[in-house]
Amino acid sequence: MPEGFVTAQLGAGYEPGAVAQQTVAVPIHQSSAYQFRSLREARERFALREKGFIYSRNAHPTQAVLEQRVAALEGGVAAAAVGSGQAATAVATLALAGRGGHIVAAHQLYGGTVDLFHDTFADLGIDVTFVDQDDLDAWRAAVRPTTRAFFAESVANPVAQVLDMRAVADIAHEAGVPLVIDNTVATPALLRPREFGADIVVHSATKFLGGHGTSLGGVVVDLGTFDFSASPEKWPALSEPHHRFGGVPLWDAFGREAAFITLIKSKYVGDLGPALSPFNAFQIIEGVETLNLRVDRHAASGLAVAAFLESHPAVAAVHHPGLASNRWHGLAERYLPRGVPSVFAFDLAATGDDEADYARAEKVIDALRVIRLVANIGDARSLACHPATMTHNHMTRDQLTAAGISFATIRLSIGLEDPSELIADLARALDAL
Numbered sequence: 379m380p381e382g383f384v385t386a387q388l389g390a391g392y393e394p395g396a397v398a399q400q401t402v403a404v405p406i407h408q409s410s411a412y413q414f415r416s417l418r419e420a421r422e423r424f425a426l427r428e429k430g431f432i433y434s435r436n437a438h439p440t441q442a443v444l445e446q447r448v449a450a451l452e453g454g455v456a457a458a459a460v461g462s463g464q465a466a467t468a469v470a471t472l473a474l475a476g477r478g479g480h481i482v483a484a485h486q487l488y489g490g491t492v493d494l495f496h497d498t499f500a501d502l503g504i505d506v507t508f509v510d511q512d513d514l515d516a517w518r519a520a521v522r523p524t525t526r527a528f529f530a531e532s533v534a535n536p537v538a539q540v541l542d543m544r545a546v547a548d549i550a551h552e553a554g555v556p557l558v559i560d561n562t563v564a565t566p567a568l569l570r571p572r573e574f575g576a577d578i579v580v581h582s583a584t585k586f587l588g589g590h591g592t593s594l595g596g597v598v599v600d601l602g603t604f605d606f607s608a609s610p611e612k613w614p615a616l617s618e619p620h621h622r623f624g625g626v627p628l629w630d631a632f633g634r635e636a637a638f639i640t641l642i643k644s645k646y647v648g649d650l651g652p653a654l655s656p657f658n659a660f661q662i663i664e665g666v667e668t669l670n671l672r673v674d675r676h677a678a679s680g681l682a683v684a685a686f687l688e689s690h691p692a693v694a695a696v697h698h699p700g701l702a703s704n705r706w707h708g709l710a711e712r713y714l715p716r717g718v719p720s721v722f723a724f725d726l727a728a729t730g731d732d733e734a735d736y737a738r739a740e741k742v743i744d745a746l747r748v749i750r751l752v753a754n755i756g757d758a759r760s761l762a763c764h765p766a767t768m769t770h771n772h773m774t775r776d777q778l779t780a781a782g783i784s785f786a787t788i789r790l791s792i793g794l795e796d797p798s799e800l801i802a803d804l805a806r807a808l809d810a811l
């Protein structure tokens with residue numbers, strides 16, 4: 379763990395003495411709005427000249443603690459917490475490319491992100507080019523004059539491809555645009571994108587950050603590394619005066635520390651409304667407090683389960699980059715020295731026929747007793763899913779193949795149970811084949 383990481387997990391952003399009650403745990407500030415001491419105070423806050431809470435769609439005190447805490451763990455300058463990971467991706471990319479811009483994105487992305495980019499962004503006139511994330515020439519070739527962002531996941535799923543982040547960041551910067559990383563699967567406990575050239579991080583806090591499968595949430599972190607003032611014509615929302623923000627360019631008023639997150643909060647979160655509830659913010663803070671301990675255990679158990687699966691005759695392939703046989707093992711050694719996330723997939727020996735492969739996967743999944751059939755990841759409990767008929771069911775045959783998924787593929791998210799019980803569960807289910 380980097381120095382101070384765990385201390386930040388437990389304390390960043392919250393000062394017990396700041397509220398009279400001195401509660402050591404972060405309180406759930408369940409209030410829709412905030413009482414001003416005077417009209418002058420209200421006027422200054424509305425004009426963004428003075429910091430302070432106004433109305434909970436944009437910010438509330440529990441959310442503010444979560445934002446500072448995740449920003450601290452990622453080494454960022456500021457963060458915006460929102461109602462889901464999906465909202466975090468949407469507001470971050472809209473703020474970069476919302477005015478008819480173009481995005482270059484890995485095609486190894488979470489299905490909801492593919493739908494957002496492919497379908498809804500097409501409706502809005504935002505073009506997205508999808509590239510194989512391992513093909514560096516493809517990233518370079520996809521750049522256009524209108525490109526405003528590169529987007530990828532640090533570790534994708536279900537097949538757990540590890541991104542060569544430094545190389546992709548360099549290409550983004552040559553093109554004069556920021557690299558946005560979805561760091562949901564790795565979390566900052568295993569990988570900090572800032573160390574490899576990324577500029578903005580998004581999270582589904584629903585997964586490992588919360589860690590208990592109770593609450594949806596999302597976070598955008600500005601790492602403060604991208605200089606939007608270098609080509610002001612590309613980012614008019616930051617560089618031009620706007621009457622909504624007091625007629626001053628946001629970059630001039632807030633600078634590198636806060637301009638981008640202020641744009642996200644006061645325009646996109648304010649206008650589109652994907653607010654995070656105080657209760658969910660509290661649940662996610664509770665999760666973050668044990669992040670490194672949980673993630674270490676997830677990683678160790680995931681590797682043990684992967685090694686068992688690799689040795690089983692009914693298994694054709696295990697897509698875990700911690701295994702020496704894996705195509706991304708070299709990248710895992712470089713980017714994930716503290717451990718590999720516990721979300722990965724394995725393929726049953728395939729028959730070449732989708733129906734027959736489905737029937738075999740069904741037999742294994744329905745025989746599991748400890749591992750649960752759930753379309754989620756990053757829960758304290760171990761979860762299994764069948765991507766071809768669940769999370770990726772609307773994909774074409776070609777898209778499935780490109781994503782490395784067949785009807786014989788089963789995804790796992792290994793939880794915090796005793797790993798020997800998980801291995802026994804899988805052994806029993808596989809032996810039944």
Ligand SMILES: *Cc1c(COP(=O)(O)O)cnc(C)c1O
Nearest residue numbers: 462463464488560562582584595
């Ligand atoms: C779940 C997930 C999302 C979307 O997050 P929600 O909180 O479900 O909206 C985005 N990216 C990744 C990698 C995810 O796993």
